[in-house]
Amino acid sequence: MSERIAAVDCGTNSIRLLIADATRDETHTAHLTDVHREMRIVRLGQGVDATGALNPEAIERTRVALHDYVDLMIEHGVTRVRMTATSATRDASNREDFFTMTGVELGRVVEGSQAEVITGDEEARLSFAGAVGELSSADGPFVVVDLGGGSTEVVLGDSDGVQSAYSADIGCVRITERCLLGNPPTREEVASARFFASERLAQAFGVVPVERARTWVGVAGTMTTLAAVALDLPEYDSEKVHLTRLPLTEVRRVSDLLIGMTHDERAALGPMHPGRVDVIGGGAVIAEVLADELARRAGISELIISEHDILDGIALSIA
Incomplete structure (x- = not known):
């Protein structure tokens, strides 16, 4: 039996979406079959290194992209979603503005969902899992x-x-x-x-x-x-x-x-x-x-x- 899930990776430069069907084999190992992949450059981290804060225009660019992604999740019948935010948001003094926005958008597909900041260590482990699978x-x-x-x-x-x-x-x-x-x-x-x-x-x-x-x-x-x-x-x-x-x-x-x-x-x-x-x-x-x-x-x-x-x-x- 498969379940349709969505993953969103929001980094310093781009925001990316993966909608996939997830199944488990007899050893309980998870496998993904792509339904849709998409990437947009939103430059969320614009100026963060210098100012320590997310630019409101960058947050709005990210919101527009995420809104479209959520529309796709609803269209494809996604039942679970996870969105992670990495370096730019870890460093930003106004990151709560960003998380409030993601809660509004992701809540349209799964109530109570919002982006989460992951540590550099978890970011590394998730990257490894995705990279070496084949x-x-x-x-x-x-x-x-x-x-x-x-x-x-x-x-x-x-x-x-x-x-x-x-x-x-x-x-x-x-x-x-x-x-x-x-x-x-x-x-x-x-x-x-x-x-x-x-x-x-x-x-x-x-x-x-x-x-x-x-x-x-x-x-x-x-x-x-x-x-x-x-x-x-x-x-x-x-x-x-x-x-x-x-x-x-x-x-x-x-x-x-x-x-x-x-x-x-x-x-x-x-x-x-x-x-x-x-x-x-x-x-x-x-x-x-x-x-x-x-x-x-x-x-x-x-x-x-x-x-x-x-x-x-x-x-x-x-x-």
Whole structure:
């Protein structure tokens, strides 16, 4: 017997929806069958790093998207929903305004529902659960990196689950707003961004023993966009991106390309989402630092890109 459920992941840069049919097999393991997936760029974390508060316009952009998502949940007969909010809301002084809004919207589909702030540790565990579900246990242990807008989760685990996790206080929006102000960024700005990324990621590597990992899995928009550009896709195609394997030399090549581009040059790339144009360079800096560190620490030579991530983990948590 299946149940129709919905998961919403509201991050610093985007809000995403998964509606799925959830079933359990004879071992009580949950499985998901997609009904609908959707992503919108709402930039909820706009200015949070500088002001410590959510911009009212950003909250309204998020409300409009969530309202449409709830309409879809009602249309598809969803009976359970979970919405999580991550880095931007963890840091905001006015986050109650955001949660009041989510309660009004989600209450239209399941009474009493509202978004919940999850810790960086839980964010990491949910990302891991979603990312490795289709990979062979023989490829483990895995280091899963969820490179978001405001934070980057680094998770080590295998088929038995998570062994270690850390949420680093850095993401593509945060690093762009702090370091990469030029169009294109200057050499000094890029050097500052790389130093900032290295410093924040060193904290993660001090906690997570990535040297044990055999396979690096990258999830979220920066990673999937890197893959789409590397594949030279005329437009974004999630099926072609999913489970792409990129040699680290290719990760560095595409990262350098995106970092050095102007806003207009990035916007002209076929698979580039308009909402990622101004922050993809910051994400590429972080990806490049990760590639260098994981090669040095673990001898890893390639990156596997997964389209399945925290959104799938959220759905599995209620399946």
